[in-house]
Amino acid sequence: MQVPFVSLSPLHEQLRRDLHEQLDRLIDRSDFILGGEVAAFDSDYATYSGTAYSLGISNGLDALKIALRALGIGPGDEVIVPATTYIASLFAIIDIGAIPVLAEPDEYTYNITANTIRPILTPRTKAIMPVHLYGQPCDMDPIMALAEEQRLYVIEDNAQAQGATYRGKKTGGFGHINGTSFYPSKNLGAMGDAGAITTDSEVLYRQAALLRNMGSDKKYHHELIGYNARMDTMQAAVLRCKLPHLDAWNKERQRLADRYLHNLKDAGVILPQTLADAVHVYHLFVIRHDRRDALQAHLQASGIQTLIHYPVPPHMQPALERFGWQQGQFPTTEQISGTCLSLPLFVGMTDQQVDFVSEKIIAFTQQ
Numbered sequence: 001m002q003v004p005f006v007s008l009s010p011l012h013e014q015l016r017r018d019l020h021e022q023l024d025r026l027i028d029r030s031d032f033i034l035g036g037e038v039a040a041f042d043s044d045y046a047t048y049s050g051t052a053y054s055l056g057i058s059n060g061l062d063a064l065k066i067a068l069r070a071l072g073i074g075p076g077d078e079v080i081v082p083a084t085t086y087i088a089s090l091f092a093i094i095d096i097g098a099i100p101v102l103a104e105p106d107e108y109t110y111n112i113t114a115n116t117i118r119p120i121l122t123p124r125t126k127a128i129m130p131v132h133l134y135g136q137p138c139d140m141d142p143i144m145a146l147a148e149e150q151r152l153y154v155i156e157d158n159a160q161a162q163g164a165t166y167r168g169k170k171t172g173g174f175g176h177i178n179g180t181s182f183y184p185s186k187n188l189g190a191m192g193d194a195g196a197i198t199t200d201s202e203v204l205y206r207q208a209a210l211l212r213n214m215g216s217d218k219k220y221h222h223e224l225i226g227y228n229a230r231m232d233t234m235q236a237a238v239l240r241c242k243l244p245h246l247d248a249w250n251k252e253r254q255r256l257a258d259r260y261l262h263n264l265k266d267a268g269v270i271l272p273q274t275l276a277d278a279v280h281v282y283h284l285f286v287i288r289h290d291r292r293d294a295l296q297a298h299l300q301a302s303g304i305q306t307l308i309h310y311p312v313p314p315h316m317q318p319a320l321e322r323f324g325w326q327q328g329q330f331p332t333t334e335q336i337s338g339t340c341l342s343l344p345l346f347v348g349m350t351d352q353q354v355d356f357v358s359e360k361i362i363a364f365t366q367q
């Protein structure tokens with residue numbers, strides 16, 4: 001049996017007719033830039049997220065950059081961000097001239113917490129960027145309380161957690177202004193690049209809308225130095241087709257994850273742990289094992305594709321050398337990076353595939 005890490009075909013097969021109809025309508029209207037579908041998706045996604053506003057953006061990195069700029073964060077300001085995250089979270093901060101300050105994750109949930117953030121606050125700290133890594137919400141109440149106490153902004157990076165909830169509230173609705181990515185393999189994925197900003201603040205929404213569109217809301221009049229960071233109308237049409245299915249897809253991810261958790265409970269690997277207050281949407285199902293590379297090779301030899309999120313943590317990336325971070329400086333992050341393995345998990349994956357992957361893992365750990 002072959003098990004790919006991810007396959008998007010089952011999900012797109014289910015929607016093929018709807019997608020064709022949407023695209024046909026778009027061809028008839030030809031409103032390709034900031035067309036009606038973008039405004040309609042903004043409204044749908046705001047409703048879904050439980051925020052007053054949503055704004056379609058070109059991709060997740062641009063969404064985070066614009067969120068930071070809308071808050072007025074810039075050169076000299078420090079922004080706290082996880083040491084364990086996809087590097088784009090840091091790039092957004094660096095690109096607008098601010099300084100990323102890395103917080104270690106909790107060793108069980110892999111997310112930063114108020115306890116790992118507090119010791120690295122300085123008088124220059126302006127904001128915290130919690131990332132809901134792998135689809136699990138951060139413990140947001142203590143983070144929001146710390147931010148309020150210290151008068152800091154919060155920008156959630158919700159790229160990996162669309163639909164996740166913390167104490168009954170959706171992620172992407174806690175921070176002052178938040179960014180997400182609809183990269184095709186995300187829980188809600190476009191058919192190309194796309195992202196969004198969510199916020200309850202009309203002022204931040206308006207500022208972000210200007211920044212997204214060349215600093216302008218009236219043709220050839222520019223209030224700010226902006227970006228071309230508009231969501232593609234075609235992607236908005238695709239996302240509108242998909243959004244009504246997101247909760248069902250997340251439920252299916254949770255069902256597959258539960259099957260793995262059950263199969264692997266005595267397998268001798270570290271399994272994902274979920275906070276009592278959180279609903280995890282398993283963008284990634286990440287296990288840990290001391291002999292991770294050998295386990296990955298064993299699975300590969302059995303036709304099972306796995307990935308590592310992430311093999312080189314941001315503080316060890318050549319692109320970020322100028323920040324002077326050293327090997328050993330973030331031991332929890334390095335421990336996670338050296339032992340983590342993401343198993344296949346996607347909508348349309350069969351129980352037989354989950355069982356096959358589980359059996360091969362058990363065969364490895366018990367040999």
Ligand SMILES: Cc1ncc(COP(=O)(O)O)c(C=O)c1O
Pocket residue numbers: 059060061062085086088089131157159160180181182183193194195
């Ligand atoms: C945590 C995180 N932040 C930011 C991004 C950037 O999103 P994009 O690829 O849409 O720019 C991604 C995904 O790629 C991500 O996983």
